[in-house]
Amino acid sequence: MEITIWELCICIAGRLGEEDNFFNILPGGIYMENKLILDGNAVANAVKDDLKERIIALKDNGITPCLATILVGDDPSSATYVKMKGNACAKLGMESRKIHLSKETTTEQLLETITSLNEDSDVHGILLQHPVPSHIDERAAFEAIAIEKDVDGVTSFGYGQTALGFGKYPSCTPAAIMKIMDYYGIKASGKHAVVVGRSPILGKPVSALLLNEDATVTTCHSRTVNLADHVRQADIIIAAVGKPNFIQGDWVKPGAVILDAGYNKGNIGDVDYHACLEKASAITPVPGGVGPVTISMLLKHTVDSAERVMKK
């Protein structure tokens, strides 16, 4: 069995219980063989640390930031994601309101639930966990979320604002990708970013955010011809495909920065991590990369929303 240097390091560090001492820690992050490992947990902790005092100040003014999550049906992965978001709120002293609707819920019933949350002044952010059961008009449900509570940027209004460069709450995963780059001082300006995926919550908004940061952006999708050739041009690769180990090592230009938003069964990203690590200058692992930052951005957007209420 072949074992990579990375696996060997993790193995030894785990045994020593001293991962921080084992790696060569330089300003800006953990480097391995001159590769910068973009540590999502460190970024998420920095975002959450910044929120702590803001939450105390809100509470001093009688406002507890509250995220309402709506789960429709019994999909176990969706239930886990909702639980993680609730736990993250609780850890920071925020409130979370969990609304769990049966899988038979109609579009009209879901819209009524969203409307009542829009009208509830104690709720500052609304997250509809998706996908919803196929009989529900998901787009109509997203559009029903009030723009000032659309903390995951799912409405067309929120998306439009993000694309035009003044969105308050971009989708959380694209926002997380930009936050990781910002934390590590990775500049997009003038770089060629290739985004693989064009979903409304990920590929399209992250393409817009990168464009707003003056990157030259290529957005690829399932009909893209010669995908590998496009990816080979990239200074920055964003993987947002939903297929395990999809981005191959020989598609990566030496020195490229790779952000892997993918999260597939078995904790596997959309990037063939070990093969791509060889070529990249910086890369996010899965797990521990984009995922934790996504949740922290959701908390941040909810706190931002609560502060806007306080200032009114």
Ligand code: NAP
């Ligand atoms: P999605 O809605 O299924 O979109 C996938 C995109 O990939 C589509 O645009 C699709 O193209 C494109 N694609 C599929 N096969 C392709 C191929 N062979 N070549 C090129 N492009 C291809 O998925 P998503 O919601 O954006 O999620 C993508 C990944 O991110 C998933 O692994 C998901 O679990 C993960 N995710 C992670 C987080 C997080 O917090 N880390 C949050 C959200 C999503 P078409 O448009 O042509 O179909």
